[in-house]
Amino acid sequence: MPEILPADHGILAQIAHGGHGDPHAVLGAHPHDGGVTVRVLKPLAASVTVRYRLASATRKSPGGWGELALAHEHEGVWAGALPVAEVPDYRLEVAYDGGAAIRVDDPYRFLPTVGEMDIHLINEGRHEQLWQALGAHVRRYDGEEPVVGTSFAVWAPRARAVRLEGDFNDWDGRAHPMRQLGTSGVWELFVPGVESGAAYKYVILGADGHWREKADPLAQWAEKPPQSASRVYESTYSWGDDEWMAQRASRGQIDAPISVYEMHLASWRRDRSYAQIADELVPYLADLGFTHVELMPVMQHPFGGSWGYHVTGYYAPDSRFGDPDGLRLLIDRLHQAGIGIILDWVPGHFATDPWALVQFDGAPLYEDPNPQRGWHKDWGSHIFDFGRREVRNFLVANALYWLEEFHVDGLRVDGVASMLYLDYSREAGEWTPNIHGGRENLEAVALLQELNATAYRRAPGIAMIAEESTAWPGVTQPTSASGLGFGFKWNMGWMHDSLQYMEHDPVHRSYHHGEMSFSLVYAWSENYILPLSHDEVVHGKGSLLRKMPGDRWQQLANLRAYYGFMWAHPGKQMIFMGSEFGQEAEWAESRELDWWLLEHPEHQGMRDTVRDLNARYVESPAIWRSDADPGSFAWVEADDAAGNVFGFVRRSGGDELVSVTNFAAMPHHGYRLAFPGAGEWEECLNTDAQAYGGSGVGNLGGVTAVVGEHKGWPAHAEVTLPPLATVWFRRAGER
Template sequence: MADLPDVDLEVLTAIASGTHHDPHTVLGPHLLDGPWAVVRTLRPLADEVVVTTADDEVTATHQGAGVWAAVVPAPEGADGSRHVPDYRIRTRSGTDTWTADDPYRFLPTLGEVDLHLIGEGRHEQLWQVLGANPHTYPSASGDIAGVAFAVWAPNARGVRLVGDHNGWGGTHPMRSLGATGVWELFVPDVGPGLRYKFEILGADGVWRAKADPLAKATEHPPATASVVTASTYEWHDDAWLTTRAASDPHSAPLSVYEVHLGSWRPGLGYRELAEQLVGYVSEQGFTHVELLPVAEHPFGGSWGYQVTSYYAPTSRFGSPDDFRHLVDRLHQAGIGVILDWVPAHFPRDDFALARFDGGPLYEHPDPRRGEQQDWGTLIFDFGRREVRNFLVANATYWFEEFHADALRVDAVASMLYLDYSRKEGEWTPNVHGGRENLEAIAFLQEANATAYRRTPGVMMIAEESTAFPQVTGPTSSGGLGFGLKWNMGWMNDTLRYLAEDPYNRRYHHGELTFSLVYAFTEQFVLPISHDEVVHGKGSLLRKMPGDRWQQLAGVRSFLAYQWTHPGKQLLFMGCEFAQDTEWAEHEGLRWDLLGDAGHAGVQQVVRDLNALYRATPALWELDFDPAGFEWLTADDADHNVLAYVRRSRSGDPVVVVVNFAGVPHEGYRLPLPDVPRRAPAESPRAAAGALPPAEPVETAVRPAPAPLVDGPLADGPGAATTAAPPAPGDTGADDPVWLEVLNTDATVYGGSGVGNMGRVQAEPVPYHGRRWSAEIRVPPLGALVLTPAPR
């Protein structure tokens, strides 16, 4: 037998203390001269260590600092090469004895291509190689299952893996994989459920216990360990994904219900939400739900906007597979899923990303660019390729691993401007002397381009509150590449207008009409989000002046205005039944209010608006095209009235009249558009039973008129788009009739029942430049939607 080679005690001590950059060069098996190999293992608390093979057992010798070594046979194989036989390590400490495989006898699980892509900042599936990934190695004695751990910590002097598997002690030092800054270790005989962290020795000589930045599961807060997980979920949304990949969601109906999972109905987990939330959203007719951030966050009061584990769905409501089940059930019900995503900043918690390897790593090192003073958080270093890769891959992760349909990117404005919320002297200009954050802009362009390239049919949505140009412009022409942008200007102007007493609204009429000046400069979503009904802003209901009846009527008319204005729409939970108190994350919604007819009426209005909207292409086909909108009456400030036309691609009109005055208007002269002649066809909504039957008086939504189109009908993107446009002068029969298909003042909604008996007879009386007009009754604080009667 060969002599046991000596190893310098200083080297052994470095390995035992975790400061050796490559412990595999000492630990594990190493061939010696002749048919022998030495096996070393770190067992600092052992009384006896034995290396066992299929044919032999060799008692190891303690060489120092807890490192034990044994010489074992390394015979020549059939191919003429020598190899170390499969072996295990039997350890005795006191009366306890256990046998385990050796982590230091395995090759790295990251290949050269992986390391090259990481170094270039271009590994688009980063989560598959960093973090904790179950892995299996073949061996002569059978497959060896375990977990491959890898972490990026380029400035670390040493990294140790600690967790349940080693009693949270430093017996698993990791190896550095060269210039990439990645540290790696495969640990056999462990698997899902294992809690772990990385202990990282910074350049300052301080060890820090850090959660895994790419952990796919975590402990339940306030505990902070990462958790190994492996998905066994079987998806059932193939039909949804196939349709999604072949369609353009931006030109389809988009009606979003924004949800904070913890307070929608407190106490529900992902699995329960998959029943109750899915059922409710389906009943209300929304096309999508948007979830406030589900990535793990330590403080519930942040609503998820201070993320510590970007790759882990929060454990508050169940496992990652439980969350997959929720998404799957929504898709099976025909409901899309939008996730709030927060790449703008992250919290300072010591256990997470902040000063990850002893100094600024994920955050920008200059506090003038690396600290978000308003929120007490840190800003990502968008110019560092590995950080950019971490975030771009994270977006891909939610699309590919959890089948998300869109990401709504939070706080984009804070990313775009170096002087965002900073005083003079608190920021530094870019290389051109400007205030734009060029690195953040490049990151957003890359994230958007990657998402649309890798996952056709998804959406990237910007919460952006400034006039930054081309937010939804293509990256090929210098745009940011988002598909949609929140229209914060519309939201602010409209809510400010509605806060005025109806008598005073005449002096603020321009706040309503101004949104149409820029409505088609971007692809907009009209948001009434959680931010508008919290922190002293009051509920949507209480933003309305007047008594309770007037407030409820104001909400109904506003919602009809939102649903018929160009752009998609988003409504925060509780607003759909006019919750009277503002939202609080620690309280559930006031579902008891639905026992009141007025609140139930608002909920019914939203249900009927969604049905009308989804079945009426004029309300969504040309959201981003000026051809889809015309003013009928834009300047009637004295009556607080707006009237406008929405059109489909085939030219079919829908007329909307909104009265924000507290009184009805009798005999109101309304200009009406020409109606193109079309062959009548059955309404897709009536055929689907989407709306209740017509009533003899103006008390409810009426069934949709026949769509005035040629060719087959379809519910969805591109419906009835092949019909020829109306020929010039082809305006249909004399005295066309318009159907009042929705009246928010209907008694079934809790209104006063002022309306037009379901029909408006046009007259050949020119008015406001139109050949047709009609005298109508306009309800107080009410909205009417009119469509041409089939002829």
């Protein structure tokens, strides 16, 4: 019999205690002096036997198995020498006190599942499909006895050792120490028999000598909170949106109609799964005519009250609603109904939960180690180390993951301003200038430019959207022109000014006329989205309806008029869920919307207004086809402060639409309004229509514009402007 390959008891003790960085060098099968030594780690076993394929066995004659009882060597390590010259196929039979032997495979007989090119790209911070290398992946190996198992790989460069624990080893990480692949900082292990659904965590021995349990940063599924383990997931979803994806790749967004419905999954309707939400949401949005839905963060987060903005699992869809294929189903159903989907994404900061990214390998790793840059005192969260290439890779690849694996049509990037400025929410002495002496966070700028350039290159037709609240230049300029490279930016200035105007009683609005018109001074400085988001209906701000002055009829009329003005204004539009029917109560994530309001005709009328606005908008290319061109807009009435009237024309090519809004509480009869040309103009939308709950004042049958200069235009007409209403006119016969 061959001799056992000797091993130092100190090394075996390291293996047993999880402190060895390369357990595969000791465990598994190793040829030695004409034999093969097999070492296995089974700390609680009563006996371990190796069953191995004899050299004489063939595929046609598969018999011929040998057996060898291993001897306990040291602290749960068992060893024996097989009388064969080459490493054979083998399995283990392990018995525990009082039990029968169980046949298992040996994790330490498999080659690494992370390739050299993967390691090179990870080290360079350029692995654009990082999720395919790191995390947990079900793998299958063919053979006479096919093997199914899961490979685990995690980046923890300062770790002294990493163990894998899960429901497959009774949460005892001693059974599965992982190996470090060279000096890459990547730790890896393939565990046979572990399949989709298994729960797991890493147990990391930090440089400080302390063990920490950590969820997988690249896990694609997680336990439902308050549980915090990661879960193995193998998608079996078959997409049905090929037509949508092909069309998306061939079209732009700037010159397309975009009307966005923002929503929070947990409080749109309570206690729904992804599939149940799809059943209700898709027909609802299709009827309303929104082109896109934007979901507040659906990445795994432990505290529902954070609305998803304190993320712990960047690659895992929120398990509160089901598994990842459930989210794929929701997105697929939306696409098949012609509705795009945008995800809210949070790369600026992350949650403080100790089992997640914080001090992942015993010291700051994902977070910036500089306290002036690594802590967000307003939000009580850690800020990513934007200057570390592996962290930038983690974030860029995460964006690509949602765009590619989930067919998402765009990402709304949260808190861009907080990333761009070193002095964001910091007093003097709490920040240090950059190398040029400025306040710009140069590393964050580089990250955002890389993010956008890479996203548009790999996923053509998508939209990257910045929530950026300052006057940073070039947010939507291409990176080739030193811009940040976003497709759109939220127009926070328009939102603040217009809501402030609307909150005034009509008798006082004449003194604030400029609040409504000022946005046109800078409307084309960026590609804008007009956002009436969740932030405007929480924290004591009240609902949009409650912001409006007057009695209930006037509140509803004001809101309808405001929407009519907004839909025709340059830029794309977005409203938050519930605003489409005049949600009365302030939004709270703990309860669903007040759907019962739709039993009241006036709220149904509000919903119908939004539906018809979307319909008229989509069929009116004058509004959206040349949205980035300042020539697509011109005032026909900008100065009537006393009358609270705003009128403008939108045009593209030969298409023209005139929008006029009367924000006064009384109608204007015989109002002389300039038109871009003489002829018949149809009233194609009137937010004061009786069907919407309005007073029914308007221009039934349209108006006739006659030749005659008025305010610099070649024609004019005498029109009726309903109270607190927006009216759209288009040339008769156009559609």
